[in-house]
Amino acid sequence: MIFVFNLGYDFGQYYSRIRIYEYTDYSSVKFLKFNIYDTTKLANWSIIIDTNGQCTNYLANIHFDLQYGAYPLTNPRNESFPETYISTRHDLTKTVFNRTVSNGTVQLENPLRGTWFALVFVERLPTNTQSKRSSSNCNIYLTTWLDYQAEPAPLTLTLNQQLQIILSNSSTFIYASYYTSIGNSQLTLLSEWLSNCDIVILGRLNGLPSVVQYDYQTVCKNGSCSIELDQLAAFIWIYFQISVKNLSCLNNPIHGSMLIHSTDCSSYSYNDTCIPSYPTRRLMFNYYFDFLYIPMYTNTNVTSITSNGSDSSVYSYEFIVDDRNIGGTIHIDFETQIKSYAPLNANISILGCLSKNRPRRYHTCEIDYKIYINKNSVVVRSLPYxxxxxxxxxxxxxxxxxxxxxxxxxxSVTFQISSSQCTREQCGTYGICRIMTSQQNMFSTCTCLVGYRGYGCTDGTYSYLSRYLPSALFLTLSNLMFIPAVIVAIYYRLYIEALVYFFNMFFSTFYHACDQEIHQICIFKYDGLQLSDFIGSYSSFVITLITMSIIPRSIKAFLFILGLLTCIAINARDRFDSLQFVALMIITFSFTIITWIVVSIKKRRLQPSRKQLLLITPGLVLSITGIILFVVVETDDNYWYIHSLWHILMATSILFFLPKKIRQNTPTERFSEIDRTPFHSSVGVINQGAAIPLDQQDNSHETH
Structure with a gap:
């Protein structure tokens, strides 16, 4: 939830207790939006981090990255971007807090006015033990708010109108501002001063300048100076700081003036600073972030320019990026073709530059935004977010x-400017493009498969594609080891047990068939399959241990239902909590041992017998080994074969645990036994029959 409040010049924007998650890709991050509505010298983001759950041994860092005018672009795991992507950012601030820090602050001096976005996520630190393949039991929450004191510039410049300025001891420096309501003009600032002192003028776009933050700088010597302010786009604020180098000059007030005038570049002949610019319009399609930019007053999807050495023209095309397409990717496609004969070794090319707020030639362009297009070639450049x-x-x-x-x-050079979700290839072969919303901020992101990483799922450094098929077969076919347990249970007339084992085998097989990244076989929703698999696994343990106990079958049936309901309840609570699984096994196993002890004391002989215990021992070893592998050894990397081994060990151990059926005596044999019984009196016979223990009667068809 976000609250915005305004107290005089104080603005606050508040996000309350947002749960943040471990970084896997951009689908697991949170984007928070903040607005700085006016200029300020200092903006404070206050941060509170709190946790609940099992966080004692959870080592992690909290990332809080701030980006002006865009979603922050980051790669905390050093993933690579596609080759043609420009990943360099402007005005990006990265801050990292340790999870143990409960309060923190991020401060920006002289921040740019406008919209800022924060990227928040948890980076789990590597430890000696790898992470278990399950969700963490440590929940991390973040609360943050923005505070700043607005300090608007007291002086405002107007085009072609002189502004009078006075510097004195009471104001060692002063701010002035100018708003470019009309773009595509070359601006020049002229300044005159009635003093020989050096006057320093710093200029900055959309933010207050300082000695370390400025876009333009000049020193007025001998009373005059000027600044060429480039050919700026419309709707930009330019802020100036006027000060003196030597404060002793302020013993007497210094009077001066500033004047801004412009030259319209749309009809101006080309030079280094004035470049005619052609506007474009944006065509929107039916999908999020899908746009096409075409030059104004044309209907063609592509633009073509033909030049030669006698034509010194420089062409500039402007296109807008706003909150409707910051969540996608801008693509610029180029294709060059020689129109007349040229030697094969002719050194001919097209030089391009991508720039914000003003057109720039190739030699003044930022390095990562330069575009070199050789003759007869195809070049693509992309801007993510x-x-x-x-x-x-x-x-x-x-x-x-x-x-x-x-x-x-x-x-000739033919080019097209477009926007798309994720990447143009829709995340390629090993990724899925998804449209996400975080705190009402919409964006597209690639969810990568089989270990691929990166913005476009092109980084295969940690790919496990080569073992994808073996892992899928291991995880599904290993469940067939339950077939012998089902057959043996039916042979021993343990039909409830056979049904539970079959249930476990069936849903575990289809859960793992659905839990694949590329080819999935889902008979119904993934979450339902996962829950059924966990319930089946837990129930198989509980039912087997209860079956091993020495109690009447009618009581066992009651305990079967109780155990099944318990398995459903604890899996509904948290199906990834290994401790609750171990606790349930200990309780059930202890109950079985107690029944053995009680019957052994009652009959005054070991129950089960030593021979029967010897037969149980291999199953006990197999099951304990499987539990250790499942709880302690299993990690993300070894999951496919450790978990398959867990299936095999558990299914095999059941064969040693199931009670063995005793051959039922025939009526003739029963009469023979009665005849051989010493006859003292009818009462004695009745008493002898009544003395048969209840558990022996109910379990006359089974033993261990």
Whole structure:
């Protein structure tokens, strides 16, 4: 839940006790949205971390990454991005807290005004023991809120209107601002001062400047100076800080003025700082984040430009990224083709640049945003989770050959700007593209399969594709080891036991067939199959131990139902809690041992006999080995063969535990036994029959 409140110049945005999860991919992270509505010198994100559950030995870090105007892009496990992806970010701040820290603060000095996004997740630290293949029993919650003191600039510049400024002891520096209501213009700042002192002017887009944070800088010497402010897009705030180098100059007030004027680049001849820019419009399709940008006033899906050495034009196309497509990926496709004859070794290319808020030529472009397109080639560049801004794609013809070749050889470049969910390949062969919502922030992400990682599921460093088929066969076919147990139980007329073993075998087989990443066979919902598998496994143990006890069959039937209901209840509570499974086994096994002891004392001889105990011992060894493997040894990496071995050991151990059927005496044999009984009196016969123990009567058809 988020609350927003406004107290004068104080703004607060509050997220209360959000549960955060271990990082596997972007489907397990939380995105939180914050707005800074005005300029400020300091923004504080206060963070409270609390936990519940079994967290004593849980070693983890909490990541709190802040990104201006976009979802933060991160790879905590050093996953690689697809080759054509640009992963460099602007204004990204990463902070890591240890799980044991209950309170923390993230502070940003002079943050940019506008929308900020926080990326929050848990990074589990490696330990000597690998993680069990189950959900953690430690639940982590995060509470956070944003506070800042708004400090709007007191002076506002207006285009072509002079602004008077006074610097004095009471204000060693002062802020001024300008808003670009119209874009595609080359701006120039002119400043005049009635003093020979050095006046320092710093400029910054969308945030207050400082000595370490600025986009433009100049020093007014001898009373005058100017700043070329680039060809800026519309709807951008520019903030200026005006100060003096030597504070002694402020003994007397310093008077000065500032003036901004513009040059319209849409009709201006090309130079390094003024580039004509062509707007685009965005066509939306039926799917989230699916857009196509085409130049204004045209209906073609692609744009084509033809240039040669005699044409020095630079082309710039602008396209907007806003909150409707920050959750997808921007793709820019290029294809070049020589239009006339050229030597094979001719050094001809197209140079491109992607830039925010202003068009830039190749030589002033940020390194990771430069695009080199050789002749007769196809090039693709992609921006994952693009930053909200007006973006510019600038293209220019480049020839490093002889003047004759450069002037006579023409080359066309065809390009298309589009947006898609996840990746254009929809996460490829080993990934699934999903549309997610986190705190009302919508985004697309790839859920990778068979160990692949990365934004596009292209990092196969930890892939286990080679053992995928063996693991699927092991986990499903190992359940067939329950068939002998079912047959033996039916042969001994233990029909309830046979039904439980068959139930366990059936649902365990189809649960593991459904629990595959590539080819799934699900007879109904995954969660239902998983619950049925766990109930069947627990019940097989409980029913077998109760069957081994020496009590009347009617009481066993009651305990069968009680045990089954207990298995359902504890699995509904937490089916991944190994301790509750061990506790249930200890209680049931203790009950069976107690019945053996009571009967042994009552009959004054060991029950079961030594021979029978010797037959049980191999099953006991197998079952204990299986439980140790299941509870202690099983991890994510060895799950496929350790869990299969668990199936085999458990199913095999049942064969040693089931009571053996005694051949029923025929009527003739029973009469012979009666005749051989010494006859003293009819009362004696009746008393002798009445003296048969109750448990012996009820269990006359079975022994151990």
């Amino acid at each position: 693009p930053e909200m801004a007006l973006w510019y794609l600038t293209l220019e013809y480049n020839c490093n050959d002889s003047k004759n070749i450069c002037n006579n050889v023409s080359m």
